[in-house]
Amino acid sequence: MRKIFYKFKILILRIIGYEKPLRVALLKYFSLKFSTFRPHYETLIYESSKNAIKLGFKEINIIELGVAGGDGVRSLVKYKKKVEKIFDIKINVIGFDTGVGLPNTTLKEDLPFFWKQGDYTNKNLSNLEKNNDSIKIYEGNISNTLEKFISENNIKIGLIIFDMDLYSSTKTFLEKIPEFSKKKFLLPRTFCYFDDLFVADYCLDDTNGEPLAIYEFNKTNVDLKLGKSFDHIIDFKFPLAKGQIFTLHDFKNENYNKYVGIYSADSLVEKKNEKLRSILDD
Numbered sequence: 001m002r003k004i005f006y007k008f009k010i011l012i013l014r015i016i017g018y019e020k021p022l023r024v025a026l027l028k029y030f031s032l033k034f035s036t037f038r039p040h041y042e043t044l045i046y047e048s049s050k051n052a053i054k055l056g057f058k059e060i061n062i063i064e065l066g067v068a069g070g071d072g073v074r075s076l077v078k079y080k081k082k083v084e085k086i087f088d089i090k091i092n093v094i095g096f097d098t099g100v101g102l103p104n105t106t107l108k109e110d111l112p113f114f115w116k117q118g119d120y121t122n123k124n125l126s127n128l129e130k131n132n133d134s135i136k137i138y139e140g141n142i143s144n145t146l147e148k149f150i151s152e153n154n155i156k157i158g159l160i161i162f163d164m165d166l167y168s169s170t171k172t173f174l175e176k177i178p179e180f181s182k183k184k185f186l187l188p189r190t191f192c193y194f195d196d197l198f199v200a201d202y203c204l205d206d207t208n209g210e211p212l213a214i215y216e217f218n219k220t221n222v223d224l225k226l227g228k229s230f231d232h233i234i235d236f237k238f239p240l241a242k243g244q245i246f247t248l249h250d251f252k253n254e255n256y257n258k259y260v261g262i263y264s265a266d267s268l269v270e271k272k273n274e275k276l277r278s279i280l281d282d
């Protein structure tokens, strides 16, 4: 009985001390409870599609790194179908996974005390592709499968979802980005969502995991950077994802300076009312 009361006290303290409005906690709870309910994926697809269309592209790939049981790619397909109905764009979903779960690692930056080989094994990974023709899965360790993707790809990448948990796997992918840039796979600015920036009780922090891979990417590259926006009250676009979105800048991209802005002279004077920013548009 004493244990139950104590746990109840801890629960109440956590709820009262939670720093975000409780409606946000509720939305997050639903996204954990219902595996394909991911409003952050939906807004990311929506905004990435808008970015591509403004630049004149009518087809994009969205990539999920780390597929596991397939909940992520299933929700991406669910949302991309909705976006395809309202915009003139074709969206392909591409997943990468070993199929045999997390690879073996002894690197301290991979947190082997928290993640172990074989976690998230999905023996039926290829079924995801069979059951849905808008999904393409590259099965195997990305250190082997990325070359195949590079040789087959000819579509711009509109969005990258990083969810491979490990520092080493994330770094392996990021090390291929300069080649993506050379091969013109990238938009000038590509949204990147990082799922594993925070696991406080297992000490995932800026000395390991995805955060360290991001830091090293930015240190190594001059013409490519992963940028993080400041948190701002004006941002309505990315519920549940704001803190986890980076922009991959490809400064040498032929379209980097192409005008896609909203503050041209006519928007500020003559057609002002048409161009005012709203929560939905920019």
Ligand SMILES: C[S@@+](CC[C@H](N)C(=O)[O-])C[C@H]1O[C@@H](n2cnc3c(N)ncnc32)[C@H](O)[C@@H]1O
Pocket: 064, 065, 066, 067, 068, 069, 070, 071, 072, 073, 096, 097, 098, 099, 100, 101, 102, 103, 119, 120, 121, 140, 141, 142, 143, 163, 164, 165, 166, 169, 172
């Ligand atoms: C957390 S799970 C992904 C969960 C999935 N994104 C979802 O939302 O349902 C992490 C996955 O990353 C995969 N992974 C980790 N390192 C990898 C690597 N080097 N190559 C391919 N897949 C890798 C693992 O096999 C594992 O299934």
